[in-house]
Amino acid sequence: MWKRGRRRSGQLAPRLLAVAGAGLLGILNIACGNDEPKVTVGLIVKRESNPFFVKIEDTAKDTAGDDNVKLLTAAGKSDIDNRTQVAALAKMTAEGAKGILITPANSSAIVPAIEKARRAGVNVIALDTPTRPRSAVNALYATDNFEAGDLIGRYAKAKAKADAIEPKIAMLDLAPGITSGQLRHDGFLKGFGIKDGDRRIVGSVNTLGETGRGEAGMKALLAKDPGINIVYTVNEQAAFGAAAALKAAGRSNDGVILVSVDGGCKAIKDYVRPGVIDATAQQYPENMAREGVKALAKAARGGPKPTGFLNTGLELITRDPVKGVPSEAVAFGVRNCWG
């Protein structure tokens, strides 16, 4: 038998609903925006079409949005477009930027414009590529390219030992005089435990970091010694070319240890995951952008100025880990890849 309910609960219920609703909103409320004063920061990249710089720009925008920062952006028309970067530095300084992040297209030619901005009170952080001299900027936030080379060198050595192969190494480098390429080359040699001129090195070619030149260079080295079984590539574009040449020569993935640097999404998903590239040192352009925006915003609000070098991190990504060389699984690489 169902009985009549009491009337007084009808008045209590709406009040309780209102209190609970307010409490719920309070609990669920995420602090939107930021109490910090708004500051202006600039970002100048080499060119917008490169996925590496796209990642930098996207992360800088997200970080600026979270940190109450007005972000000004500019990009060159090519990897060597210094003129646009010089103009952007001047424009951003005039528009009130208190700090500027820049990936220099020309490490030396950009220095006078940077020094002019710094004289106007603007803090400048170089991202990814150092200026020449390094002291031209407040700080450099970049990957430790020597460490990247060392990591893949150690991996290649350990894998060769595990597979019991007698190393015959092909070196696909960047270009003479480019610091990042030289550092990776030197790091690889150190990691592998050899020096330039070692008899185990079949030969080296310059690829300018391009797929076509990588393929042509790999073909030339295979013609010199078809038994090459370890391939160092300065970046993944060159690695794609090397992989194509190896496939054309009928070499299976299992027979060659191919290593590289970058950690872009195409390389991780289409090459590392199926085992074409055995391992790649993944770098994090998002860390360059995130830490750069935060550091410049802090300095603009009266905090310490950025100085020195910030290593923005590396992880070795491989589907076949080897003992003694720390690495992350392919899934980690996919979650954190760029491009």
Next chain:
Amino acid sequence: MAEGSVGQTQAQSQAQPVEERPRKKASLVYPGLTVSFILLICCFAAWGAAANLTDVLVGVFRQIFTMSNFQSALVQFAYYGAYFSLAIPAALINRRFGYKAGVLTGLGLAAVGGLLFIPASGLLKFAPFLIALFVLAAGLSILETSANPFVIAMGPEESATQRLNLAQAFNPVGANIGVMLGAIIILPNLTPEAAKVIMSPAQLHDAQEHDLSLVLGPYLGIAAVLVLIWVLIALRKMPTPAEEIQGEGAARTGALRRLWRNRHYRYGVAAQFFNVGAQVCAWSFTIQYARDVVGVPPGSAGWYLQASLLLFLVSRFVMTYLLGIFRPTKLLALMGALGVGLSLIGVFSQNKVGLLAVVGISVSLSLMFPTIYGVALRGLGEDTKFGAAGLVMAILGGALMPPIQGKVMDQSGAAFGYIVPAICLALVTCYALFDLRTHRNGGKLVVEGAE
């Protein structure tokens, strides 16, 4: 609204001669119980939100505690393990103290579970969260076991199915709210993995604290809602009819023996086990598939799980219509096969196509639980109640299968992990084919092989 007595209404209608009594559509609930019914509807939504927020938590905890997929899947082991463990105690509470007491016990225990997230967040360890989830799920198990029959008892028998369907329709509404809470509040605001690569131990500790505070918010919100509903129900007079006490002892033993010998029922329980397992697996690891296989950013990955649940909701209505046209097990076999196919696409197409296939598994899942339930219970007669209890306990599949998929993922990657729901759905398909190819007597239970 004035509340009347159902007894008086029934007496008035019975006073009229049968020939002159007009045909009246049965009311949805007895007079005076509308508000009570609405409160129970809120319970259905609340436990839907809590259950499906747990699906998001699997991936969240993996990132916060940097743990394996197997370890993070223990979230589902705790949640559905509690459901399984408390099914019988819940029934005993209802029998002894009534449905309202059962609902209040469930709400209270679930609210305590939500509040246990506070100390868990402070301890920065995984195990306290598992305990909190276990308590929360224990409360929701009691709540679900009590609320369903309570809703049925709230109105005339003629409108019972309609009443229960209406109440249960709010469960997926709550489920979608739960996933949305995870997708909006938790996932996009977690500390990025790449940022952790260069953090010092002190910074990592701060990041962990920050991330766990994000988890705390939605569960405190759920706890607050549960407390509110508890108060409103507790203050309301809601007398409930006494539950019929069935014969104990020999009758129960006889039922168990009869049920065990009934292959349609026995295999049905197994099919339900694997169906629940497949469902929990598919939803628990959708976000991981999106992130690990395709590289979808965390802020966007949650929306794929949301799409799965919306697809499930819409498909359920479509299936309800189709079940009126086709034999249920024929449709079950077709959907089972579809689910296997989509799971295998997820395994082998490691790209957006695979991700869409994983989302599409929800279409095949949509009709399975009620269909297997109905097919397995058909013809059980007086043993239906015991049989139903056994089917509910098949929820154990939701506890055991996700850690298995997590282990497979740890060994062979997130894509290959979907071989687990593929196998589960293949077994459900086998049950459907078994039912299509074997005969049984309708109506009261007849032991197979008996004269």
